Amino acid sequence: MPIYEYKCTKCNEVIEVIQKMNDEPLSKCNECGGKLKKMITNTSFVLKGSGWYVTDYPSENREKAMKAKKSAGKKEASADQKKDSKKKETAKTE
Numbered sequence: 001m002p003i004y005e006y007k008c009t010k011c012n013e014v015i016e017v018i019q020k021m022n023d024e025p026l027s028k029c030n031e032c033g034g035k036l037k038k039m040i041t042n043t044s045f046v047l048k049g050s051g052w053y054v055t056d057y058p059s060e061n062r063e064k065a066m067k068a069k070k071s072a073g074k075k076e077a078s079a080d081q082k083k084d085s086k087k088k089e090t091a092k093t094e
Helices: 060-093
Strands: 003-008 014-018 036-038
Antiparallel strands (some): 003 036
C-alpha cells in the first residue's frame, strides 16, 4: 500500500499515512483540528538496471532490424579498412 503525506494548513504538521489508493483522503488534523492538504512527494520506487527500455527486450522484428544494422555497420567498416590499406600500398609504391 502506498504511503501518503498530508500537511496541516493550520499547524504545519506533516503526517505520513499508509492508505489504499481508493481510500478517502484525510481532511482533519488530529493535533489541532485544522484542514489537511495532501502533498505530492517523490516515490521511493526507482527503476534501475537493464530491462526497462525498449532496446532491452526488443520484439522479433526489432531484434532482426538491430542485427541487420550491426552487420551492415561491420561491412562498411571492413570496406573502409580495405580502401585505407589499398591507399597505403599505393602510396608506398609511388
